[in-house]
Amino acid sequence: MKLSILYRGPLASCNYDCPYCPFAKRRDPPEALRADRAALDRFVGWLAAERGTEISVLFTPWGEGLSRSWYREAIVRLSHLPHVERVAIQTNLAARPGFLAAASPAKVALWCTYHPGEVTRSAFLERCREVAGLGVRYSVGVVGLPEHLDEARALRRDLPDEVYLWVNAADGRSYDAAAEADWTAIDPHFGFSVRPHQSLGADCRTGDTVVSVDGDGTVRRCHFVRDPIGNLYDGSWRAGLRPRPCPNTTCDCHIGYVHLRTLPLYDVFAGGVLERIAALR
Template identity: 30%
Template structure:
């Protein structure tokens, strides 16, 4: 292992060449329609020099990221250079930012001789609505994605382009991450509605919106990561102006020099902070902005407030993704609702996607054609004109009672007498719910996982309330939906809505 301060301790390199021209002419970009043949020639020479240095690399296995000022992949020498680098054993992966205007089919033909390289190559694709259509951009991206090249898609969060960005998200495959960059230079700040909209498209939008304070002691920049320009000068990251070495002149980095910035104001900068939440969400893919998807072999969902909205309905985008997920992974429910209540809430078609689950807070378990019912007996004399009692049963066994009791005195009397019984009682006026004392969502989920041999490190549980935390804390992958109670968002590993789950997890039956 190389010592800190040595160039060979670096494991992640951002590279930017001399190129500063683009074939697009976006109104907000300074590089549109610039053409500099001389600088392009210098850029090619600098690019080849960089490749030669990486071919001679003697340090740690490298991840490389090309971040040009302008569009690089329209130039054949960049595509050839990426393939040359990807073929090196010391290069673990390589990515490039691009507007996807280059001929994707032609590049795949160039890669045909060495198809194994596709697993090393990644693409960070930026959508520019002024210059291309949703259909063309998505077609290009899907061509790459479908042959095994890892991709992500991004766009600037321009409020005037919201309709197009929604169309883009709907057109992309659910397992492709779409990120939204906060638009700089707006005459007025984003409205609350704008922020909600962009957060629905990209559940991680808040991190880009607020950026992060610079923390030199928590930064990997200048240590295990660095930015190298066309001259070979080395900086902690692309936002830093403090030179700490030169790639071609010395093997030493001056790690005593901080970047002197107060704010990490772009993704590449704040993703270098080792304590940033992105790392627990995206894993090793944080560098590429492509989630490193952990394998999931079973998913459990709460229903109320998790799969349903404020009106008690399942949004269409949630329903679509549940259909998509059900093709690859078994889905289960973990809910306080009875089977009948869950079926009514979800509808017959959606409910049929689930293989069973823990109902009535674990009072009834259904899985693999089997069931476990913890039956309860109600007090014989709680009936009355002011009490509406519903018994929820399965194959003749009552596992839950729901009582609507409108008179306060009668409610208090019933609650007092229920305390002496072997029940769990949940009370939210005027509703009293009774289940067996041994019932519990956590116990139910763990029982199903044990019987069906689901490894807990491959189980995902999605909920929205503090009450869900007990079961969620029992598995490796806990996910709070975006409108969850603050406690759950603070404790869950992920905060993602159901329609974004395929972006961050790999599902397999």
């Protein structure tokens, strides 16, 4: 059995102050950080014992995980487990990536977001070079706001050709044909992000070979369907795994619609679905 898990614990704090993010400069109180660490430790312990399943993990924290030592430690530990195929995390790359030297580079990947205004392009690119120097695969992306367009073009120019640069359509923003063309020139797959996908009744891998897990172990088919299918720690989730149609009218987030069987994205991102690394053509 193969299973992909999107894990999101209670962490909700970030060191950046992006105006388009509700978690900007949010601070978790000490008790929330302790709860997040305990939840992650429990999840890693469960995963280490789950040797009958080939598992890939994407950490999708609301805040910035790599600034917390327990996420760095978890990534290193999981990368050395024989039944873990991939461990990836969404990150702003503010934390130094040197800890990855202790990880198995073939199993680790980073989904990195560049936030103009929070970090200089030169500093961000230096972190990317550090990651590459450690033999770790990564993707880079930006939010498709008009004020980010010139920086995104420069970032594409400065990144190695083999590094995929993705663009997320900004929430609540519409794109005319010219704007869509500008962003598509940077990310050839921007068209998948720029408009919501009709998903009601569509065949989706979530709830079958892909699940989301909360800090308390609640298992759902994905982050965008609140109905639980069981709990990780009492084993009830296993009986809930099965193919099923999407109950939502639309799906407009990459970590959701990438798993729709009605879209070709498992081919587009072959070998890098969780970390959003497009296959080279």
